[in-house]
Amino acid sequence: MNILFVLSQMELTGAETYAVSLIQRLQDMGHKIIMVSDTLNSELNIPYYSINLNNRKSPLNRIKHVLSLIRIIRQENITIIHAHSRASSWPAYFASRIANIPLVTTAHCIYPVHLSSKLMPCFGDKIIAISEAVMDHLIKDFGIKNNNISLIPNGIAVNRFSPQIVLNELREELGIQPDARVISWVGRFSGGRGKLIEEMVERAFPEVLMNIPDLNILIVGGGERTALMEARVRAVNQQFNREIIRLTGLRYDTPQIYGLSDMVIGAGRVALEAMSCARPVIAVGERKYIGLLTPLNIEEGITTNFGDCCQMQAINWKAMSRTMIELLKDKDRIKQLGTWGREVVVSRFNLDMVAGKVVGVYEGMFHAKIRRRAEVRKGGECL
Known part of the structure; x- marks a missing residue:
């Protein structure tokens, strides 16, 4: 699959280290990853596009963000979008709907709740919650249905993070x-x-x-x-x-x-x-x-x-x-x-296990999309 990771990083945070470790494992599994973010602090051998997603006060800027993502989706032949923040999930949501591809968002924390965010959560087709507290927050504060959330924890590369002999x-x-x-x-x-x-x-x-x-x-x-x-x-x-x-x-x-x-x-x-x-x-x-x-x-x-x-x-x-x-x-x-x-x-928390579960979410969304297309095609034939 060609997977577009969308972040809104202004500095190095846990969301970026989460994404980077997952990207490296997904590459090992044969997937192609493309990243969009405001900045990127880590070294990655992948296509990277810098978009200032945090500059979203103006409606015009938000529209530009959506159009930029659509251009990247078409240029890179994207299969699935994976967003990693509220600032990135909003433009990713509208880009995914226009491009007709699935969107999954990983919820890394407890988010501020506003009337606009409750009316239009924009998390996508599926949400990955990194902990039970985050999952409960999504259900209680945003009205997300339980069956739209997958509880998948942070994945740790246990071979890299292993007992060290310090020189x-x-x-x-x-x-x-x-x-x-x-x-x-x-x-x-x-x-x-x-x-x-x-x-x-x-x-x-x-x-x-x-x-x-x-x-x-x-x-x-x-x-x-x-x-x-x-x-x-x-x-x-x-x-x-x-x-x-x-x-x-x-x-x-x-x-x-x-x-x-x-x-x-x-x-x-x-x-x-x-x-x-x-x-x-x-x-x-x-x-x-x-x-x-x-x-x-x-x-x-x-x-x-x-x-x-x-x-x-x-x-x-x-x-x-x-x-x-x-x-x-x-x-x-x-x-x-x-x-x-x-x-x-x-x-x-082994990264291999966690990455396998994330890919399972991707595959579930991808196959659901194929089934919907088949149903639409079948309905058209009946007419």
């Missing part, structure tokens, strides 16, 4: 002593994610640093709030009189960063990637603090996409600090939880 060169590059303990946080600095890590730097990390003197904290990411992050990190480093928290910027060697870490803090795909690398994870998202992932709370983590997709709840920063301190002092538990987490991801 000393990486520690030297980052200025970390050979035996020093490390916590890593990975994510963007914009929106709720940025506000979350800013508060964490001020309200959770100092207590941990006072109890674990050799600790190093890596903050991997970037975005529009970088200057604010730099100021907050500088203040904590001055408090402890050394570069104890490091801003690394965007990095594409995250498996090695996870492997370097004694624990990882994150939500969404970051939590799964770190678990796949056999690292214990403290799950905290934009809406909720789940805590240290264990067999007792893993289902809550999965259901809420590790704190990103649920009702907003206040974070107990002191509880988070205590959890970090206790775990850093227990090497056996770090190893035990790492082994368990790897098993969870391999058995439930």
